[in-house]
Amino acid sequence: MEQHSNEKVLGKTLPATMKALVSYGKGDYRLETSFPTPQCGPDDMIIKTEACGVCAGDLKCFHGAAMFWGDDSQPQWVQPPFVPGHEFLGTIVEVGENVQDFVVGDRVTADQIVPCQECRFCKRGQYWMCQPHNIFGFQKDNNGGMAEYVRYPQTAVVHKVPETLKLESALLIEPYACSKHAVDRAQIGCEDVVVISGAGPLGLGMVTYARMKNPKTLIVLDLIENRLEKAKEFGADIVLNPKETDVVQTILDMTEGYGCDIYIEATGHPSSVTQGLSMIRKLGRFVEFSVFGEPTTVDWSIIGDRKELDILGAHLSPYCFPFVIENITNGNLKTNDIVTRYFPIEKWEEAFEYASGKYGDFKVAITF
Structure with missing residues (x-):
């Protein structure tokens, strides 16, 4: 029994x-x-x-x-x-x-x-x-x-x-739940040009979930080619390698000089933070997700006086597990390989x- x-x-x-x-x-x-x-x-x-x-x-x-x-x-x-x-x-x-x-x-x-x-x-x-x-x-x-x-x-x-x-x-399940919370903090709309910096497991979780939000353009940055290939498979419209491309200028050129609407930082490297502040438009939304192994220094006048940005943190995965479990199970969130x-x-x-x-x-x- x-x-x-x-x-x-x-x-x-x-x-x-x-x-x-x-x-x-x-x-x-x-x-x-x-x-x-x-x-x-x-x-x-x-x-x-x-x-x-x-x-x-x-x-x-x-x-x-x-x-x-x-x-x-x-x-x-x-x-x-x-x-x-x-x-x-x-x-x-x-x-x-x-x-x-x-x-x-x-x-x-x-x-x-x-x-x-x-x-x-x-x-x-x-x-x-x-x-x-x-x-x-x-x-x-x-x-x-x-x-x-x-x-x-x-x-x-x-x-x-x-x-x-x-x-x-x-x-x-746990990593993707954290990814979901970060993307939710970004409040992605259908007219937004979104940049996700970092295509490790958590960044890829963000990519597959952000794709469900149907942004105007979803761009992913990473230094490793196989990660960029996986990001493309998971729903990125454009992938760029900062070692090979001036990603800041490329994003500015794509947006008539304005910059991306949303930047999600998922690398944990200081250079990704300064890079994001340079490519995001005025009144843009910057989501910081990563845990850093060293201090990060930025010119805070960019955040305040120059661009009046919304800077948002993302911590853990509140109320995200049920959605993630359901959508990994039904295949809406990609997990292969x-x-x-x-x-x-x-x-x-x-x-x-x-x-x-x-x-x-x-x-x-x-x-x-």
């Missing part, structure tokens, strides 16, 4: 310890084979991890970016020792007695943020900006998906994933190396 109760059916069979990649500090990541398996409280769920994508943010954290580890102007945000990874999904193997909407055997994933539901932002429905800002994969109380098992606490925003959805597509390699957790160092893109990969994942 199929089990549909919320008893801890598999709790007795879970091992006391598990394999996990653990961060103890900048560049100090260790594979542990006897890391404690998370315990399931009355309001929790435990999942057996199916796979976990390696994000650019994971790499920047590993290499010690100040955004994570702090510097003279910002405090340390991460809380080691922690298990990294936030692009993960799995199958529920244990549920607490108070859990109502999920059962053992459900295939699930979750928003990266674990909202407190008590702060000003959470009470206003702005849970993605939760003031305590606990996130899977960066704090010891919210260990991430580079482990055999993960605990979803009571306030985690959990979503069911169709069993029919192939792993290579399911792994893109984005996840290019899988590595067992024992080869995490190789996975991180390939995730850098130096070998031409879009996205790599760690499996168990």
Whole structure:
């Protein structure tokens, strides 16, 4: 008989310890084979991890970016020792007695943020900006998906994933949800000339979703040719390589000297920011998505006195998962050939190396 109760059916069979990649500090990541398996409280769920994508943010954290580890102007945000990874999904193997909407055997994933539901932002429905800002994969109380098992606490925003959805597509749910939020911030209209700078996995998620908005012209910039080819396949009208083309002048020439209406920055490189400020029109809309590994300096008079721009940030993926899951499943959001390699957790160092893109990969994942 199929089990549909919320008893801890598999709790007795879970091992006391598990394999996990653990961060103890900048560049100090260790594979542990006897890391404690998370315990399931009355309001929790435990999942057996199916796979976990390696994000650019994971790499920047590993290499010690100040955004994570702090510097003279910002405090340390991460809380080691922690298990990294936030692009993960799995199958529920244990549920607490108070859990109502999920059962053992459900295939699930979750928003990266674990909202407190008590702060000003959470009470206003702005849970993605939760003031305590606990996130899977960066704090010891919210260990991430580079482990055999993960605990979803009571306030985690959990979503069911169709069993029919192939792993290579399911792994893109979290990244594409972030891509959707960035594009939504841009408020693309049918008369807009839109530039997306960066065609990595998240940039490509933006491309395939922005195509659904039907802008007048969708232009994608990247330094790597296979990324530009994939952007064209995913719906870009024009692709340009800044190493080969004066992209600022090209955009100005295409728009009678005005510039693009919307610029979405998705590279995390300072030059992409200054490039965008140069090619965007007056009263344009600039969306900053990326996590930077180094400070970015710009002439703020361009933003204010010269162009009166709208500068918008984009953080995480609020209310985006249901749409993304539905539209990846029905094929409206393209995912083909984005996840290019899988590595067992024992080869995490190789996975991180390939995730850098130096070998031409879009996205790599760690499996168990």
